[in-house]
Amino acid sequence: MTTRNNTPREIYFELRQVGTYLRCTAIDGKTGVEVTVAGPVSRNAEQLKRVAAQKLEYVLNKG
Numbered sequence: 001m002t003t004r005n006n007t008p009r010e011i012y013f014e015l016r017q018v019g020t021y022l023r024c025t026a027i028d029g030k031t032g033v034e035v036t037v038a039g040p041v042s043r044n045a046e047q048l049k050r051v052a053a054q055k056l057e058y059v060l061n062k063g
Contacts (some may be wrong), residue, residue, distance in 0.1 A: 011056065013049050017041060026052035028060060035059055 007054050010029030015022060022041050027034040029050070035055045 011053055013052065015045055015048070024047060024048040024052045026056040028056060031060070033060060 012027040012029060014025040014027070015025075016025075018038075020041055020053045021038045022043065022045065023036055023038045024045070025034055034054065035052060037048055037052045037055060039051075
């Protein structure tokens with residue numbers, strides 16, 4: 001992911017299965033801001049990572 005000025009942003013992902021759901025937490029390496037999304041276990045983990053990264057970008061740009 002890149003910031004508004006096109007510098008790369010380091011994002012850490014944590015995937016954890018909770019029952020029938022897969023939780024994906026995205027953490028910004030610089031600020032420590034984190035967001036979480038969830039989806040069914042049958043969903044592709046890469047899709048959840050992409051959604052979590054988009055949500056993180058939204059939260060970082062909002063504030």
